[in-house]
Amino acid sequence: MITAERKPIDEIIEYIRPFQKILLVGCNECVTVCSAGGRKEVGILSSMLQMAFLKQGKSIQILEHTLERQCDPEYVEELVSMIDGVDAVLSMACGCGVQELARRYRNKPVFPAVNTKFMGASERQGVWAERCAGCGDCLLGITAGICPIARCSKQLMNGPCGGSTGGKCEISPDVDCAWALIWERLKALNLTDRYEEIIPAKDWRNGRGAGPRKIVREDLAE
Amino acid sequence: MKTESVLEKVLRSGNFAVTSECGPPRGAVPAKILEKAKMLGDYVDAVNVTDNQTAMVRMSSFGASLFLRQAGLHPILQMVTRDRNRLAMQADIIGAYSHGINTMLCLSGDHPKFGDHPMAAAVHDIDSIQFIQMVRKMRDEGKFQGGADIENPPKMFIGAAANPFADPFELRVARLAKKVAAGVDFIQTQCIFNLEKFELWMEGVRKRGLHEKCDILAGVTPIKTVGMARYMKNKVPGMDVPQHIVDRMAATPKEKQADEGIAICVEMIQRLRQIEGVAGIHLMAIEWEHKVPEIVQKAGLYPRPKIN
Ligand code: SF4
Ligand code: SF4
Secondary structure (H helix, E strand, O other): OEEEEEOOHHHHHHHHOOOOEEEEEEEOOHHHHOOOOOHHHHHHHHHHHHHHHHHOOOOOEEEEEEEOOOOOHHHHHHHHHHHOOOOEEEEOOOHHHHHHHHHHOOOOOEEEOEEEEEEEEEEEOOEEEEEEOOOOOOOOOOOOOOOHHHHOOOOOOOOOOOOOEOOEEOOEEEEEOHHHHHHHHHHHOOOHHHHHOOOOOOOHHHOHHHOOOOOOOOOOOO | OOOOOHHHHHHHOOOOEEEEEEOOOOOOOHHHHHHHHHHHHHHOOEEEEOOOHHHOOOOOHHHHHHHHHHOOOOEEEEEEOOOOOHHHHHHHHHHHHHOOOOEEEEEOOOOHHHOOOOOOOOOOOOOHHHHHHHHHHHHHHOEOOOOOEOOOOOOOEEEEEEOOOOOOHHHHHHHHHHHHHHOOOEEEEEEOOOHHHHHHHHHHHHHOOHHHHOEEEEEEOOOOOHHHHHHHHHHOOOOOOOHHHHHHHHOOOHHHHHHHHHHHHHHHHHHHHOOOOEEEEEEOOOOOHHHHHHHHHHOOOOOOOOOO
16 A cells, blocks of 8 residues: 655644645545554644644634545545635645545645655554565566565666675665565475576666556447 | 786686775865876786775776776776666766776665665666676677667676675575676675685675686685774675674784784685685775775785786
């Protein structure tokens, strides 16, 4: 999923300071799972903002709403009835959600309340870790299901650098060396022969290299 | 002979090669690089010129290599994949080759975290093995990585690094095999202090005949102080300094430690020379270049063969 973290409260306050009536919109998908921008976080942020402004002697009005999915026009349509009555929108969805609101409601200022981080998975309760960089041409089939693009600090595609120590990455003892993980798993799967196949230089056009990407499914597209 | 590289000629002539290293200055001060170059002068066959070593900005390896070339030395152009994409790298390779630089070292580079620009974006368009492949294709096929022809292809003698002390150890020979398959001509290893482990790695290397397909230069570094020994043992990722070396330095009075470090280094070179498959040494005397002549002499590696 896409992970996110709430922005520092002061930054959010600065965005909305000039406005009176705010629509604060959460999203029920990824940002809910990583506890950054679901219904609960919308409620908390709303009270924090009210209090902060109250302290400064200013009262603001915040409408709260959480969409099923903020990156989907179908759900974003739900806001039609609320949008006209507010001065600005504050979104707790990922960057896709924020942009969907900005695209649909062209005349309304939309501000992000979270920093969108990465595509990750839940390692354990309260810990999310990066797993995929969306390179567009997945190598997991040859790297034993562990991504060297997203998980090796140097994006090495053909094996560990000279800094790999005790299964940890040279950048920090808190970071697993992706190649140590790959090697362990290749061993466990009896596939160590695969390590010696050279993975050729990547065609980054599959990733961000060719500019903004789009998937068009002719069979589904209207 | 694949190239005009003096290092290649020394190795092919059956001589035990000696390379050293020279870090360019952090500013536009050619005098500093020339001063170091003069010290190394006759004592080594070729000099590695580092590329933004430890992720700190320095005079470019190409710029500094050119000064060395002009001073009559044989630079080994180091290049890291961290700072440039494949276009910039190939441009620098043909640029350097145009100036008579014909030996290079392909590296991924230290992570920006360790330098003074931890906020920099690292590029890593290709990795070190793909880098070796690219340079070989430029040289042997006369083609850019993208497939187009190169007019007057750069005949580079291609080097890379190997660290027998990093983990997972059992993967380290396979990693070298991959570099050999990618087309590497010579290897410079991480500084060796743990000879037993290095021997073990070399055994694996010989078993696969890799030492016959690329020349292995064993990395050595003179230790200046017990503090430096401890630092390298505990703080440098992928560095293996056994306790007995630290103890030996610690047991030496402070004013004698530098000499002791040099003695250890010379002993190490002598032992490395006995190992089958070691074709030379790579002497990394970090900011201690003036000691290189002494070490080379004491190790019995002077004078260097005269090769044009
Ligand atoms: S190889 Fe590419 S697509 Fe596959 S997990 Fe890694 S970044 Fe994602
Ligand atoms: S230690 Fe491992 S994860 Fe870290 S940069 Fe080196 S190979 Fe990549």
